[in-house]
Amino acid sequence: MKKEYVFTLLDETITWGLTEICTRCRVDSDLVYEMINEGILDPEGSSVETWRFNAVAIKRIQVACRLKNDLRVNLPGVALALDLLEELEELRSRTTQLS
């Protein structure tokens, strides 16, 4: 018999508050604050209580943690790397469409 798993598609319809995103990504809120200050994360909402993080934020936190741990990059470096990677992805996508 096939086993069923509880699975969730992390799409644009789901958002999380600060506590939830820390639990989901298993990081401290201090790290999330630092990521917001570095521009790695940009939650919707004007105050800590109303902040909402989307699925993109989860992925950015995961990638940021891996880059930090594996390559010993500090957070400003991670922010720069993520911006450049996004730009690279956009350029790759455009090149594919043109070819």
Place this chain on the structure above:
Amino acid sequence: MDYKDYYKTLHIAKEASQEEIKRAYRKLARKYHPDINKDASAEARFKEINEAHDVLKDKEKRKDYDSFGGNWQTGQEFRPPPDWRDSFKGDGNGSRRASNPHYSEFFESLFGGNPGHFTSENFSSVGQDGGRGHDLNAKISISLEDSYHGAKRTITLNRIVNDGTGIQTLKPQSLHITIPKGIMEGQQIRLEGQGEAEFVMGPSGNLFLEIVFEPHPIFTVNKRDIFLTLAVTPWEAALGATIAVPTLGGNVDLKLPANSQTGKKLRMKGRGLSSKNQVGNQFVTLTIHAPAAHTTEQRELYERMAEIMPYNPRSGWEVEK
């Protein structure tokens, strides 16, 4: 078992200093980190680089490794000497821990399983806390058709399982995955409790599967939108036509307006990667292909066209001819 030349892996000389090893490792790790390098082989290369670094950065391990001599080549059939574990330090106790898929057979035969924490095959892991197992991240490749229609996939992963007594074993495990309709590249599916088991029978972590699209022979994709270049004849473009255009859901008739030009973009609403809540479209870009004039009759036809409808597509340029 194949010999691995760790010096070659890091592109360094056998006499390299610890500083040189560190520098070479960092440079290659940046280049092949799977979050940075999207090449399918990057992850395997990243593991090789880490394995080479784990041996060469450790003076004892490096000394043991060097003791085999310098005449071995990568890929050459290799067996460690029978007294290897008695003569050399290796992992200290000579016991076989569970095989660690992050290391090669070559590494394990010399140094045993990783004495520290290790993770299941094809995964990177993040964060262990409060007695819960690590979360695991992996990628799953699907076709655009799988996303368009939704799909079910079974994947088999070699995973590390704890038996509750602290002994870890590697077991293949099949997971039946539902791919939701309209899923986009880069999106993640979270499978609760399917991450790494906690060491002393605590709750397992979660498994995050990131979607990667396989290349498609005719379509390209950007987020939810599908792109197709459609070749048309000059008469279809000039007179207008109804053309059967491939979409991920099968052929759909597209009405081409008269006097269309190369580069014209037409939208086929809802023919992209639509989910429950979001609509994706297909965009068709025209390219006019003119048939070659081989016969006298065909050449005359082109000459007649030139007479009847003189047209210079370079009229905006300074040099017009």
